[in-house]
Amino acid sequence: MQVLQVQLAVQADPSEVGRARRWVRTRLSGHGLDPDAPIAETLVLVVSELVTNAVVHTGCPAVLRLSMPVPDAMSGDAVSVPVRVEVADASRTAPAPRHAGGEATNGRGLELVELLCDRWGWYPDGSGKRVWCEIDPNATAAVAAEVPVMDEFAWQL
Template sequence: MQVLQVQLAVQADPAEVGRARKWVRARLAGNGLDPDASVAETLVLVVSELVTNAVVHTGSPAVLRLTLPVVADAVASTVRVEVADSSHAAPAPRRAGCDEDATNGRGLELVELLCDRWGWYPDGSGKRVWCEIDPVASIHVERQEPVASVL
């Protein structure tokens, strides 16, 4: 299986998060993946959360890296997202609490829920947070019939 690895330098500015989302959509489209597919939407959301965490919590630049399958393998291969920053502090999932209007505290919780795997490791002068999404698993989840809940 062949993969394409691309990366984007992100400045220490929260406005860079929007640029990272646009960049991811363009990379997906350029690699033959439908940028409007639900797996693409998931990737864009995960990138948004990880880049936001890196920029907001470190106040320094970061590097976003995507590892994408080549077009022939696009439907069957895992997509990996990595964000490297200059902080040695471990990412700490927080719960937003009972306040439904809270604007932070859900990022890593979303990553955990949306990705098949995620983690982090020390890397050079900082750390690298990574996650993987298996498009095939995402397709199977999308096709499941809704389960009726009993109240």
């Protein structure tokens, strides 16, 4: 099994979060994945949250890494391997999910990561840390298939 790993250096500037989201969409599209597929939307949201945390809470540059299975040359199918997102930053402070109140405008990032990913965690890395998460593409597709689609009439009720 082969895994494609790509990474992006992110500067300590909140505007870099948008650049990271665009970069992920481009990488996914270049890898043959529909950028509007449920897993793509999930990955973009997770990247947005993890990069935001790194940039906002450390005030230092970070490195975003994306690891994806390479489709099998014979069948064209990707091996059932999770897609992994990692963000390395310069802080050794452990990430701690918060439970934001209803009116809070922040504090939900890691809670979203926890809900959207199959696994997530962190570990010390050099003088900082690395926060990671994994998403099983098959599980994401199965959940998306179960979500009912509302037609235009239902929205008007």
